[in-house]
Amino acid sequence: MIQFEQLYKEVLPVLQSKMDEINYYEYDGITLEDIWNFCIKKRWRRKKVEELRLYEIVETIYSVKPSEIVSYFQIQQFRSENWFEDISNHELQELLKSKTVESDK
Incomplete structure (x- = not known):
């Protein structure tokens, strides 16, 4: 069975070409x-590896716009980011508590 890792090695020159294009646009x-x-x-995301043909993979890579990649990863970053990871549970409760006290005034 073919895996994405095997396909990655096959299309590495195509990815490099796309990378050169992206770098050209800074x-x-x-x-x-x-x-x-x-x-x-x-x-x-909805396709199985076995269903993908080499020409489809190459076409997809070449059709990707740099702005699509940037937008996608920015959205992923916002979704996965834990904004309060550096704050302990107690500190977070204190922040929330002080906010509710201030809003009651």
Whole structure:
């Protein structure tokens, strides 16, 4: 059975070409893995690996717009980010408590 890791190795030159295009438009911070993960999680999320043909994979990679990748990862960052991870439970309760006391005034 084919896995995404095997396909990644096959389409690495295509990913590199897309990466060159993205760099040309000065989108910094996007890696080959970011492009690949975007395709897996966004474009192919409802497809099985076995159903994908090589030409479909190449077409998908070339059709990805840099702004789509940036938007997708920004949204993922907002969804997964724990804004209060550096605060203890007690400190969080104190913050919430003080907020409700101030709003009652």
